[in-house]
Amino acid sequence: MKYLKNFYKYRYLLYEIVRKNIKLQYRNSVLGIFWTFLQPLLTTIILVIVFGGVFGGKRSGVVNYPIYLLCGRLIFEFFTQSTKRAMRSIRNSASVIKKVYVPKYIYPLSNIIANFVTFLISLTVLVCFMLYFYFFSNEPPHITPYILLSPIPILILLLVSIGVGLILSTLEVFFKDVEYLYEVFCTLLFYLTPIFYQVEQLGIKNEIFKMALMANPLYSITQMFRSCVLFGEMFNINHLLYSLAFGIVTVVIGLVAFYKKQDKFILHI
């Protein structure tokens, strides 16, 4: 109750910092906010050129490879960008935290929310892709009423990002190494998440290795999202349960760790 009251008091701050992060991200760039959709568009084109021949094509059964890839890339990019920014947020706001009392979770949270807003804007690229391929291609995405379920994987993605972001931001205050370690981990994650391939295509025989790939919550989330927007079918309910549970567990761990350690932050930043 006390926490909610405090949160309510500082809701303006959350709003202002989210606003600030979005505004400053593209300030001084000529194209400004336009980059939010230009960037995924261009990187997707590159990835399609590089991997399209190997993993795309009729036999793959992905319906439409560019859309398949874009879905994965958007989700992966949001997750890594928001968690990385959340991770650095406490140290970056050191000057404020040292002088004024503010609830500290505002900083990781506002970074993730700001990224979420730009992520939502960048979804317009996906809409453009889908409209284009629906009308002008012989591999149209299967658009069915299941597309209305697409906010579910997105919200779970937000939940997982908040949880991981809180854990990382707590760790980063005490060990700056986490920054570099996580950078490496993200590169690994890029290949472990089925962004440009399908797990089935890899033909992995080893069951343990396959399980390890599927334990990645981003795997469940991208698969669910693609089911909704690309394959036009109901997503696998196991994916929903697993990723939701993963999200809730990370948020709980993140909150507990953050609350236990937040009074010590100031001594380390």
Next chain:
Amino acid sequence: MSKPAIVVENMSMMFNLNKEKVDNIKEYFIKLVTRKLHFTEFWALQDISFTVEKGERVGVLGFNGAGKSTLLKVIAGVLKPSKGSVKVNGVIAPMLELGAGFDMNYSGKENIYLYGATMGYSRKFIDEKYDEIVEFSELKDFIEVPVKNYSSGMRARLGFAIATAVEPEILILDEVLSVGDAKFRQKSEAKIRSMFDKGTTVLFVSHSTQQVLNICNKAIILDHGKLIAQGDAKEICAQYDRMVKGGK
């Protein structure tokens, strides 16, 4: 009788001074395993108790390193006391360092809203105060300029204007009156004095007993983390002057 503005009870603040700063995992584990994680306890504040009633202006005197800034940080809620408790009734405007909540890439105007939000005020509320803030800070022509291009005096003026315009119930001033030119200093002293009439509680840190006498009606002296005297501003200032002269 209304509740006192600030109640500090048996408050102590301890820091761990480690000989080297350990901030990477490898070092931490090596030292943890080899039991070389030495900490030296340092009590910045010891067993401090005092009460500030609403509308009182308390001067905090003490030599360098006596724990004045630590005390203000604990009261502002930035640091959590190791022992004891601090209770604060009312909205605090901490001016530990003017312009601490500013974002350098943001313009002066945007920073007004950001700083306001840092103290927990809504956009609408700041809208009402906006003209007053700009006028007081004398930055009308520079308000759209990013704060990184401001001089330190301009930054301090803007910070002071925002922190006082929102009419906080408790104002914490950490040697802030020493910034700016003489003209602005006079103006800000006048502003702070005008706030007394509205019943604002003030905590004021200074090295100058003259300033304390000008502003405060009560004072305390800190020495090596201990509260050694509290009471009427005049008596305490006289005692502090004796301490300065006596070398003790």
